[in-house]
Amino acid sequence: MEIGKRISSFISRKSTIKAWYGFIVVFFILVIILPTLFVLSYAITGWDEAGGEIFAEPSEPEFTLVPIGEGNTSATFSCPDIIDITLPTSIKVDVQTDRIALVGYSIVDVGDNHIHYYHADIDVNGTQTYWLNISANSTYNEIRHVGEATQIFYIMTYDTLPSGGHQELPLELRAGSVSPWTMIKSSIVNAFAIATVVTVIDFIAGLPMAWIMVRKNFRGKQYLDTLIDMPLAIPTAALGFSTALFWAVTPGVDAWGSLSLVSSPMLLIILLHIVFSYPYMVRSLAAILHEIDVNYEVAAQTLGAPPLTVARTITLPLFRAGLVTGIILCFARSLSETGGTIMALAMLTPGLADMAYPMQTGPTLIGAWKHAGGFEPQLAFTSMLLVVISLVLLVIVKIVVMRFKMPLRKVFPGPERLFSKGIFPKLKDGMAFAFMFIVLIIPSFFIISFAFTGDPVPVDWGPFWSSMGFSFLVAGVITVLNILFGVPLAILIVRGKNKALSNILDVLVNVPLIVPTSALGVSLGMFWGSVNIELAVFLVIMAHLAFTFPLIVRNVAGSLEELDPTYEETARTLGAKPMFVFKKVMYPSIKFSILAGAIMAFTRSLGETGATLAVVKNANTVPVYIVDLVKAGTYYPAALACIMLIIITFIAMMAMRYITRKAEK
Amino acid sequence: MPEIRIEKLRKAFGGLVAVDSLDLQVRDGEYLTILGPTGAGKTTLLRLIAGLEEQTSGSIFIDGKCVNSLPPEDRKVTFLSQTYSLFPHMDAWQNTIFGPTARGWDPEKVEIIGREMLEMVHLYERKDALPNELSGGMQQRNALARALCADAKILLLDEPLRALDARLRLDLRYELKKLVKDMGMTAIHVTHDQEEALTISDRIIMLRSGKVIQSGPPQEIFNKPESPFIHHFIGEANFIEGTITGKGERGARLTGQSGRTYDVAPTELKVGTKAVAGIKTEFTIVGKEPRDGVNDFPGTVQRKLFLGRFTDYDLILDNGHNVHARLPSSVAHKFDEGDRVNVHMDPERLLVFPVPGKGLAKELEMM
Numbered sequence A: 001m002e003i004g005k006r007i008s009s010f011i012s013r014k015s016t017i018k019a020w021y022g023f024i025v026v027f028f029i030l031v032i033i034l035p036t037l038f039v040l041s042y043a044i045t046g047w048d049e050a051g052g053e054i055f056a057e058p059s060e061p062e063f064t065l066v067p068i069g070e071g072n073t074s075a076t077f078s079c080p081d082i083i084d085i086t087l088p089t090s091i092k093v094d095v096q097t098d099r100i101a102l103v104g105y106s107i108v109d110v111g112d113n114h115i116h117y118y119h120a121d122i123d124v125n126g127t128q129t130y131w132l133n134i135s136a137n138s139t140y141n142e143i144r145h146v147g148e149a150t151q152i153f154y155i156m157t158y159d160t161l162p163s164g165g166h167q168e169l170p171l172e173l174r175a176g177s178v179s180p181w182t183m184i185k186s187s188i189v190n191a192f193a194i195a196t197v198v199t200v201i202d203f204i205a206g207l208p209m210a211w212i213m214v215r216k217n218f219r220g221k222q223y224l225d226t227l228i229d230m231p232l233a234i235p236t237a238a239l240g241f242s243t244a245l246f247w248a249v250t251p252g253v254d255a256w257g258s259l260s261l262v263s264s265p266m267l268l269i270i271l272l273h274i275v276f277s278y279p280y281m282v283r284s285l286a287a288i289l290h291e292i293d294v295n296y297e298v299a300a301q302t303l304g305a306p307p308l309t310v311a312r313t314i315t316l317p318l319f320r321a322g323l324v325t326g327i328i329l330c331f332a333r334s335l336s337e338t339g340g341t342i343m344a345l346a347m348l349t350p351g352l353a354d355m356a357y358p359m360q361t362g363p364t365l366i367g368a369w370k371h372a373g374g375f376e377p378q379l380a381f382t383s384m385l386l387v388v389i390s391l392v393l394l395v396i397v398k399i400v401v402m403r404f405k406m407p408l409r410k411v412f413p414g415p416e417r418l419f420s421k422g423i424f425p426k427l428k429d430g431m432a433f434a435f436m437f438i439v440l441i442i443p444s445f446f447i448i449s450f451a452f453t454g455d456p457v458p459v460d461w462g463p464f465w466s467s468m469g470f471s472f473l474v475a476g477v478i479t480v481l482n483i484l485f486g487v488p489l490a491i492l493i494v495r496g497k498n499k500a501l502s503n504i505l506d507v508l509v510n511v512p513l514i515v516p517t518s519a520l521g522v523s524l525g526m527f528w529g530s531v532n533i534e535l536a537v538f539l540v541i542m543a544h545l546a547f548t549f550p551l552i553v554r555n556v557a558g559s560l561e562e563l564d565p566t567y568e569e570t571a572r573t574l575g576a577k578p579m580f581v582f583k584k585v586m587y588p589s590i591k592f593s594i595l596a597g598a599i600m601a602f603t604r605s606l607g608e609t610g611a612t613l614a615v616v617k618n619a620n621t622v623p624v625y626i627v628d629l630v631k632a633g634t635y636y637p638a639a640l641a642c643i644m645l646i647i648i649t650f651i652a653m654m655a656m657r658y659i660t661r662k663a664e665k
Numbered sequence B: 001m002p003e004i005r006i007e008k009l010r011k012a013f014g015g016l017v018a019v020d021s022l023d024l025q026v027r028d029g030e031y032l033t034i035l036g037p038t039g040a041g042k043t044t045l046l047r048l049i050a051g052l053e054e055q056t057s058g059s060i061f062i063d064g065k066c067v068n069s070l071p072p073e074d075r076k077v078t079f080l081s082q083t084y085s086l087f088p089h090m091d092a093w094q095n096t097i098f099g100p101t102a103r104g105w106d107p108e109k110v111e112i113i114g115r116e117m118l119e120m121v122h123l124y125e126r127k128d129a130l131p132n133e134l135s136g137g138m139q140q141r142n143a144l145a146r147a148l149c150a151d152a153k154i155l156l157l158d159e160p161l162r163a164l165d166a167r168l169r170l171d172l173r174y175e176l177k178k179l180v181k182d183m184g185m186t187a188i189h190v191t192h193d194q195e196e197a198l199t200i201s202d203r204i205i206m207l208r209s210g211k212v213i214q215s216g217p218p219q220e221i222f223n224k225p226e227s228p229f230i231h232h233f234i235g236e237a238n239f240i241e242g243t244i245t246g247k248g249e250r251g252a253r254l255t256g257q258s259g260r261t262y263d264v265a266p267t268e269l270k271v272g273t274k275a276v277a278g279i280k281t282e283f284t285i286v287g288k289e290p291r292d293g294v295n296d297f298p299g300t301v302q303r304k305l306f307l308g309r310f311t312d313y314d315l316i317l318d319n320g321h322n323v324h325a326r327l328p329s330s331v332a333h334k335f336d337e338g339d340r341v342n343v344h345m346d347p348e349r350l351l352v353f354p355v356p357g358k359g360l361a362k363e364l365e366m367m
Helices: A002-011 A015-046 A047-054 A178-215 A221-233 A236-247 A265-291 A294-302 A306-335 A337-346 A362-371 A376-403 A413-419 A425-443 A445-453 A462-496 A499-514 A517-530 A537-561 A565-573 A577-609 A610-615 A623-631 A635-664 B042-050 B091-097 B098-102 B109-122 B135-150 B168-184 B194-198 B218-223 B227-233 B361-366
Strands: A075-078 A083-084 A089-109 A114-134 A142-144 A151-162 A168-175 B005-013 B016-026 B033-034 B059-061 B076-079 B154-158 B186-191 B203-208 B213-216 B237-247 B252-256 B261-266 B274-280 B284-287 B296-306 B310-317 B321-328 B340-346 B351-354
Touching: A015 A047, A015 A376, A015 A462, A015 A499, A015 A517, A015 A537, A047 A376, A047 A635, A047 B168, A083 A610, A142 B059, A178 A221, A178 A265, A178 A362, A178 A425, A221 A265, A221 A425, A221 A635, A236 A265, A236 A337, A236 A425, A236 A445, A236 A577, A236 A623, A236 A635, A265 A306, A265 A425, A294 A306, A294 B033, A306 A362, A306 A376, A337 A623, A362 A376, A362 A610, A376 A499, A376 A517, A425 B274, A445 A499, A445 A635, A462 A499, A462 A537, A462 A577, A462 A623, A462 A635, A499 A537, A517 A537, A517 A610, A537 A577, A537 A610, A565 A577, A565 B042, A577 A623, A577 A635, A577 B098, A610 A623, A610 B252, A623 A635, B005 B042, B016 B033, B016 B042, B016 B213, B033 B076, B033 B194, B042 B076, B042 B154, B042 B186, B059 B186, B076 B135, B076 B218, B091 B098, B091 B109, B098 B109, B098 B135, B109 B135, B135 B168, B168 B194, B186 B194, B194 B218, B203 B218, B203 B227, B213 B218, B213 B310, B227 B274, B227 B351, B227 B361, B237 B261, B237 B296, B237 B361, B284 B321, B310 B340
Parallel strands: B033 B186, B033 B203, B076 B154, B154 B186
Antiparallel strands: A075 A089, A083 A142, A089 A114, A089 A151, A151 A168, B005 B016, B005 B059, B203 B213, B237 B252, B237 B274, B252 B261, B274 B351, B284 B340, B296 B310, B296 B340, B310 B321
């Protein structure tokens, strides 16, 4: 008792509390923010290296003169942009040969040593110029040369053998290797294009749904509520599997009911990203719609405006704050997503090395480079760009949406009255529901069809459980650390006496939420690498801690803001020390939000792929394990592992809903 | 004995001075009200006494002991905000014994004290009720029992009645004072409601811009305001600007800018100085006929506003002066908009002040 009292009076001392808060702030800055943004330092420290490596012009195509038989044959190639040729294309070849030779081409993927193209074209004798006409192959739409050693473009000459066959005598042409900058540029452009399209579609499809959820009452509404959140409960790697299987032409794997419609990687990724970002948009819009007083709409309607005019001119302009949140959340999530995107790409083009995917997004490129190893400057540079662009974009979105004058003033009485009546509102609602079921719900759970109708193969569960163990270890540790450090930080942000510090911390807390997780992973790897810490478990934990930290801080800060500070102050004046006040007055009011934040952090950690892939080369968490299985073409075990993971996160999600419901009561 | 003494207390938030070198003494058992407009620094002063804010300079003494460096939990004052800050998740019993439990007292002793206090406020049989299950009056009693239980003899009340509806507020006002007195506590009550302050206080402190501008019992504050601002803040007043043109035994004479003269209350200002005279709207009498020729002014009713028990009038005097009047509704029915009337101002009630430094309009601003 005596010791307990001493401890409690020690931790209630003003100096102790100050020191503890100081420690939390230092921890937050040093362990979360600094490592997250550490990659920006690369602009100063690594610029020379980066400039050399990244902006280097692709090396000129080379060829080697190879003696054929007794005579000599040589060729000069003038290629169009070999880096990114769209088929069909032609390559000009000047050949000198002192006897008959055959000129053809093949494209060899060094990754799997597989000849994808082979075509013998022309018999050559003497000095002549020829065009090699390269046509499209059934599995390729595009030839892309990614990385230095992935694909080698061979032009071959052939000796005609006496037997009538050909002997390959290659004249090797190393395709002009593409400059990393070209790859980075296109991957980032892809990532932002996808995120933009996804956000726009989310908004268009999400707005009617948010409206239905807030302004309409019907039986089964609470189920709709749960249904919309469902995709959030599924780790994106599993979601990628399920969505690709439903929509895409996936060679080598099929399931009952699969549409097999989509073969464009861009379109497939967009469809996938809509699935997990749509709930964020609907939630954000619904939240703000909920706050908008319905009386404005009633007033406008009694003044003679048809519902469509009311929605457009009265409600939408009041919407901006929700719109900003929705856009930022959708955009950041799409920009950051890695696991599902890799799954979709891998299933579209099975057997292809991850650097040779027909298209890359920023995060998948980071994943591929990290996996291959030896691309540090490229990784750092790409991550840096992603961090900078996403932070700048955050600011721009905030400014643009708040300033942008929506052309909402003009009223079109005729058409708007027409579209407000009869079949049109029903059509709008029907389409919103159809969109939700076809684009969200069915693709999310399509994996179950595969589990029943796919070809079963014996599954070795050993690696699954070991990766599951690792994932749980990481998720468990970060959840505990989140609570230990996140709760005091939230208290400091909301209750801190120093408002300037609070505001700065409040802004900084959002940073790991906006930065794409793969860029965050690269940055953290660099940071801890710079102090020579390379222990995989530690790095994965640190990365997961960084991107889950805002979740718990946001949650707790939100509920603290609702709590009247005078309760705590009254408790102090009644003789309670700060620790006692926290335990008896503050904690009972925020415990549900702590728990909700903890479960959110736990499930996010369990489902994360990008940060894990980017921070260390071989970290075997469940999503990474599933991605590897799919890359190797072992779909059945991957599907079962996905389903297991879905079940686990689902239970956690349901627990969270139960808890938050209880808290609301 | 709980007695509060404040010396040269100052609190600045950045460049904003909330409490400005303030001196104050609160006697044992006194029910003191701090009255002032929004932003006068009332709440800040209360929070400084409770130890919830740290003063920029100056000292606070409780029972003769300097408490500057004491944290709130060691000052033995209880701070209560709107609806008394009863913890919503604790029942009446847990709320009551919060203080002793927080201090780690012997559980048996806590049990006895808690019971004694709850019985004293007649709440023992409701000890399992949560605050939202108690009526407004019961909550008030619970909060006071809790404060007593925590060994606090000083109550700091920050607009405690504000969140209640009008009728209940009136009832609880009297009960609050009675309880505080019965329990022998000292209370500092912050409000911006002048009626509440007048009815409940032993003494009122008028606060403006962080400074005490007048201190005294309610009658004195009401009848002898020391500045046009206080005159206007307690009730509402009409003002006339002019020059003192004569002084007699029973009063003085003020000549307004229009040239019209007014008989006003005695003043120490010299003849020839510029001055402001003000009279509360209740004492601005409206009648059909002139009274006695002293301060009788003909005018016209411009607007009439029925308030229930009272009726407010906007009048324009023939000399161009705009005047407000408040009449009991029982006599008000005699006058309608457009009617010619006589306005009488009792010279005793027409108080004279020197012209405020920044002008009358600035002085009357509610800041």
